[in-house]
Amino acid sequence: MADATTHEQRQTLTRWRLVLGKSAEQQGIGLGGDEEAARIEALVGFLYGDSGQGGQGGQGGPGGTGGSKSSPDRTGGLGPGHAMNVPRWVDEVGQLFPREAKEVMERELVNRRGLRELMEKPEILERIEPSKELVKTLLSHRDLLNEKTRVLARKVIDKVVQDLKSKMKISIQAAITGAIRRDKHSPRRVYRNLDLGRTVRRNLRNFDRDSQKLLVERLYYFAAERKNRPWHVIVAVDQSGSMLDSAIFSAVMASIFAELPSVRTSLFLFDTDVADLSDQVGQPVDVLLSIQLGGGTDITKALQYATQLVREPGRTIVVLITDFYEGRAEKELVHQVKEMAQAGIRMIGLGALGYDARPEYNRTTAGKCRKVGMDILSCTPEKLAEATAHIIRG
Amino acid sequence: MGAVDELLRNATRETFMTMVPRLRGAFESLHERQRDGIASHVAELYGLKESESIRALTTSVGAAQLMAELDSEVAQIMAEWLGDDAMGR
Numbered sequence: 001m002a003d004a005t006t007h008e009q010r011q012t013l014t015r016w017r018l019v020l021g022k023s024a025e026q027q028g029i030g031l032g033g034d035e036e037a038a039r040i041e042a043l044v045g046f047l048y049g050d051s052g053q054g055g056q057g058g059q060g061g062p063g064g065t066g067g068s069k070s071s072p073d074r075t076g077g078l079g080p081g082h083a084m085n086v087p088r089w090v091d092e093v094g095q096l097f098p099r100e101a102k103e104v105m106e107r108e109l110v111n112r113r114g115l116r117e118l119m120e121k122p123e124i125l126e127r128i129e130p131s132k133e134l135v136k137t138l139l140s141h142r143d144l145l146n147e148k149t150r151v152l153a154r155k156v157i158d159k160v161v162q163d164l165k166s167k168m169k170i171s172i173q174a175a176i177t178g179a180i181r182r183d184k185h186s187p188r189r190v191y192r193n194l195d196l197g198r199t200v201r202r203n204l205r206n207f208d209r210d211s212q213k214l215l216v217e218r219l220y221y222f223a224a225e226r227k228n229r230p231w232h233v234i235v236a237v238d239q240s241g242s243m244l245d246s247a248i249f250s251a252v253m254a255s256i257f258a259e260l261p262s263v264r265t266s267l268f269l270f271d272t273d274v275a276d277l278s279d280q281v282g283q284p285v286d287v288l289l290s291i292q293l294g295g296g297t298d299i300t301k302a303l304q305y306a307t308q309l310v311r312e313p314g315r316t317i318v319v320l321i322t323d324f325y326e327g328r329a330e331k332e333l334v335h336q337v338k339e340m341a342q343a344g345i346r347m348i349g350l351g352a353l354g355y356d357a358r359p360e361y362n363r364t365t366a367g368k369c370r371k372v373g374m375d376i377l378s379c380t381p382e383k384l385a386e387a388t389a390h391i392i393r394g
Numbered sequence: 395m396g397a398v399d400e401l402l403r404n405a406t407r408e409t410f411m412t413m414v415p416r417l418r419g420a421f422e423s424l425h426e427r428q429r430d431g432i433a434s435h436v437a438e439l440y441g442l443k444e445s446e447s448i449r450a451l452t453t454s455v456g457a458a459q460l461m462a463e464l465d466s467e468v469a470q471i472m473a474e475w476l477g478d479d480a481m482g483r
Contacts, residue, residue, distance in 0.1 A: 008403070009440060015402040015410060016436050019417045023429055027437040044415060048422050097411055104415045 017041075021048060043093050046084050047108050086117045090127045103129055110137055119144035125152045130159040136244050140293055154285060161284045164252045172256050172385040176263060179389035195220040195261065202282060221261060231315050231392055233257050234266045234306045235281075238322035241293045242360060246353040250321045251284040253353070253381050258282045266309050270302040272327060296327040303336045313344040317391055319384070321350045324362040324369070334368045341373025346391050351378040395435060397468050413471050420467045424460055 014037045017029045022045065024030075031037045089109070093102050106128050110118060118124050119141055128134060138145070138153045145153055198220040206215040235254045237247050251267075258265040258281040266278040269291060280286045299322055310316045318340070326333045340347060349369055351361030359378035370376045377387060398417075405413070421429055437443045 012399070012403045013436070013440055013442075015405075015414075016399075016433075018414055019398070019402065020421055020429060020433050020436070021418065023426060024433040024436070026430070027433040028442040029433055029437060029440075040411075040414065044418050047415075048418070097415075098408060101412045101415050104419075108415065108419060 018044065021045070039092070039096060042084060043089060043096065044105070046089050047105065047112055086113065087121065087123050087127075090124055094127065099129070103131060107133055110134075115141050115144060119149055120146055122148040122152050125149050125156070128156075130156045130163075132160055132164075132245070132248060135160045135248060135288070139244060139288060139291060140241065142289070154289070157288055158285050161248075161252055161255075161288070164249070165256065165284070168252060168381045169256050171382045172253065173260060175382070175385040175389040176257070176260055176392070179392040205283075229312065229315060230262050230264045231317065232264045232266070232309075232311065233388065234309055234316065234318045235268075236302045236306055236318065236320045236322075237267070237269050238297060238299070238302075238320075239269050239271045239291050239293060240297060240323055240325070242323055243321060243352075244291075244293070246321050246350065247291060248288060249353040249381050250319075251287040253384065254281050254287070255284040266306075268302070268305065270298065270305070272296045272298045272301070274302060274305045276305075297322070297325055298328060299324070299326045300328055300333045300336045303333070303340060307340060307343075307345070310343075310345060313340075316345050317388060318345055318347045319350065319388070320347060320374070321353055323360065324349070324351065324365040326362075326365055330365050330368065333365065334372055337369045337374050338372035347374040348384070348387060348391075349374045349376045350384065351376065353379065353381060353384060355380055395432065397465065397472065399436070399439065401468060401472055416467070416471060420464050424464065428460060 010032050011034075013029055014032045014034050017024050017031055018037060018040055020029065022041075031041060086109070090106070093105055097105065110133075115137065118128070119138075135157050138156060142153075199216065199218075200214065202218065202220060203214060203216045206217055207213075208215055233254075235250055235257075237243070237250045239247070247269075254265055254267045257263050265281050266276070267281045267287065268274050268276040268278065269287075271292070275290060275292075277287050277290055280290070299320070302322075303318070303320070306318045306320075310318075337347065347369075349366060351363075351366060352359035361378070366376045375387065377384065379387075401413075402410070421432075424432075434443070
């Protein structure tokens, strides 16, 4: 083969060096004095900070040890004397890399460099692209947050929740409202149908202490033809760590249900105890921040609690989100499901809720619950809405 | 190997920037010896060193499997970008 003389060949070799890491320099594959390549290496190499001591001709990656050896072509964008640290890294990655790559790298950063820095420094957290993964990280390491980062974490979660919500809302609302009142899809704004109680309740958080006034952001109306009693949807969410993804979707989904005038929504989290968050169902961020991971699982108890909430069994749907790993005897759970089914309560058991869900639930237990009357699904929020609508249509 | 080389040769700057973290991550997951083997192969390809032999990459079943995974990773990245019509014009 020819010597690496042409520009194109030099560029490809530089790229090989970036892809292979510092050890490639032992084979003479270096950055070739390319300034941008040196910047890229500084940032990518930071993730793999321990990639050995390099030979000559390359940029001593400022990552990790900062073991900089002088080299003739050291003109990296960072310049000499710049020790890389996480805040600078986040900044520079944002400037240099396309968004998709940025997300990949940030995920890797969280995985590799530990979370402490991320959770303790607001200046870092606020620069990371909000994503569902980040929300999961924040929720599962909440105890590492301090006063300042907690505020930011909330913002991140809020952003992700809003994104999910706008993605899911229309199809879910259409499915449910369509099932309840096929003639009309949105409640009419007729004053005599104003649901004053709900309007005040939902707007309470806008109470302005200074002026002692309640600022009404949104009015709630009863549907005009509201002859039927509302359906009651009870959402029960298992707090196991493995269910975190599903819990995020459940909280968002419940908040969408809660906005439907013809559905009453209850929501609670459970492990071996039950935390009823029905009054916060419209604020999925608060719901998510209430999740306490770990602890055992008592699904039977959760269902018993759900039963207590039921007013009209024939118009109640219990949506149970769990991995079906029951802490107590399976027999008791199956018995509980059977009793509820016989009372006429509809139940949907979800092994997973989400878009890329890899359901990992106890299929044996779930199967037994199915036999005594619980629908078992593992699906996207839209599918769940359809299933719910199907039950409502009867 | 050939596929990665072609990818690196033809990718636009934008494409390369997008895939570099994933590719680096994939190579970092290999054993150092395997990475060295590839580097050595690349060095030969570009005439940076004398050809030794072709044994470098076929050291063990495990290595072969890792290489296969790497290959499919690359294939996937290529497919994505070819699909997006983002490869060199």
